[in-house]
Amino acid sequence: MELETYMHDLGRRARAASRWLAKADAATKNRALNLTADAIEHAGARLIEANARDVAAARLAKLDAAAIDRLTLTEKTVAAMADGLRQIASLPDPVGAISELKERPTGIKVGRMRVPLGVIAIIYESRPNVTADAAGLCLKSGNACILRGGSESIHSNQAIAVCVHEGLRGAGLPEDAVQVVNTTDRAAVGILLHMNDSVDILVPRGGKSLIERVMNESRIPMIKHLDGICHVYIDDAADEAKAIRIADNAKTQRLGTCNTMETLLVARPVAATILPKLASVYKSKGIELRGDDAARKIVPDMKAATEEDWRTEYLDAILAVRVVDGLDQAIEHIATYGSQHTDAIVTENTAHAQRFLREVDSSSVMVNASTRFADGYEYGLGAEIGISTDKLHARGPVGLEGLTSLKWVVFGDGQIRT
Numbered sequence: 001m002e003l004e005t006y007m008h009d010l011g012r013r014a015r016a017a018s019r020w021l022a023k024a025d026a027a028t029k030n031r032a033l034n035l036t037a038d039a040i041e042h043a044g045a046r047l048i049e050a051n052a053r054d055v056a057a058a059r060l061a062k063l064d065a066a067a068i069d070r071l072t073l074t075e076k077t078v079a080a081m082a083d084g085l086r087q088i089a090s091l092p093d094p095v096g097a098i099s100e101l102k103e104r105p106t107g108i109k110v111g112r113m114r115v116p117l118g119v120i121a122i123i124y125e126s127r128p129n130v131t132a133d134a135a136g137l138c139l140k141s142g143n144a145c146i147l148r149g150g151s152e153s154i155h156s157n158q159a160i161a162v163c164v165h166e167g168l169r170g171a172g173l174p175e176d177a178v179q180v181v182n183t184t185d186r187a188a189v190g191i192l193l194h195m196n197d198s199v200d201i202l203v204p205r206g207g208k209s210l211i212e213r214v215m216n217e218s219r220i221p222m223i224k225h226l227d228g229i230c231h232v233y234i235d236d237a238a239d240e241a242k243a244i245r246i247a248d249n250a251k252t253q254r255l256g257t258c259n260t261m262e263t264l265l266v267a268r269p270v271a272a273t274i275l276p277k278l279a280s281v282y283k284s285k286g287i288e289l290r291g292d293d294a295a296r297k298i299v300p301d302m303k304a305a306t307e308e309d310w311r312t313e314y315l316d317a318i319l320a321v322r323v324v325d326g327l328d329q330a331i332e333h334i335a336t337y338g339s340q341h342t343d344a345i346v347t348e349n350t351a352h353a354q355r356f357l358r359e360v361d362s363s364s365v366m367v368n369a370s371t372r373f374a375d376g377y378e379y380g381l382g383a384e385i386g387i388s389t390d391k392l393h394a395r396g397p398v399g400l401e402g403l404t405s406l407k408w409v410v411f412g413d414g415q416i417r418t
Contacts, residue, residue: 034167145177
């Protein structure tokens with residue numbers, strides 16, 4: 001009962017704070033963001049000290065190296081958190097912007113205004129920098145937020161929260177606008193998933209098991225993606241140098257991200273030329289290839305791919321490879337096995353590029369670029385709250401605009417309907 005009371009109190013206070021934030025002007029919100037950035041810089045040593053406690057506990061718990069890497073704060077990552085908040089402050093404020101204003105025959109003018117969503121609850125795992133990014137994006141878009149970070153980063157998240165509250169106080173905004181859940185009790189997440197009366201949007205950021213749990217247990221609308229099964233298709237009209245560079249980067253620049261390529265599709269007319277060269281690149285970087293029969297005839301030391309390989313997000317040094325007859329079969333493969341996250345075509349044929357853009361139903365579709373660009377910072381959003389593969393209401397990397405909705409506004413001069 002004490003935990004229930006605590007969580008619902010967070011929700012009640014967040015709802016009250018959201019009404020304050022919704023009417024805050026851009027200058028006030030930007031002041032809070034910049035003051036928070038200053039506080040993070042001044043508290044750098046304290047943040048790293050708090051983080052060291054989390055890292056030490058993670059090592060005792062035998063978390064793997066990748067998890068500890070995501071958890072660790074350094075002087076560089078602390079500086080990046082501060083810089084990210086200043087970038088968010090520099091972006092245009094979407095709240096209150098009116099678009100599509102049109103005059104109707106009756107003389108009224110009808111348009112649409114951007115408004116905050118209200119209260120956003122974000123559940124995430126080991127990255128403490130998400131605390132600063134999420135707080136900044138929610139604040140600038142006029143939303144209150146409840147942040148539930150992973151238990152492994154509790155000390156880091158609480159230390160960052162102190163800096164955020166310092167920034168909010170300095171700008172005259174309520175500290176309840178950003179609340180970080182201060183318990184590691186896993187039951188807190190279960191309560192949060194059912195707080196429909198105080199939470200407008202849920203954002204799960206983490207592994208597949210977390211997102212599946214949120215999808216199964218909650219009826220609160222959410223911004224999320226489940227899998228990142230991303231493809232690069234090398235067309236028969238591809239520039240070979242571009243194709244090799246893009247297919248290399250899309251897989252090897254970073255293995256454990258949701259926008260990393262997991263399946264390479266190569267058009268049959270160019271497969272015999274390009275695949276051996278790419279296989280050599282991948283071999284030098286320790287990537288295991290799993291190919292269909294046609295790919296293995298060209299590169300015999302590939303392992304045989306199974307049906308399950310086409311459906312798998314490896315997040316590891318493994319790549320599935322399939323030779324396809326052409327654009328139609330590539331699009332069909334992506335429709336069958338993809339996760340609607342990010343898919344790219346490499347081609348010099350404009351008609352093929354246009355068809356790929358129109359027919360591949362993913363949240364990001366690219367021509368002659370690495371899938372690794374599917375990221376809020378790279379898209380000019382400053383940062384992202386996450387990536388959505390849903391179609392309502394936001395899709396792809398979600399920044400400030402994705403954390404707002406639209407309402408109709410009408411301007412008249414005494415008109416009445418007859």
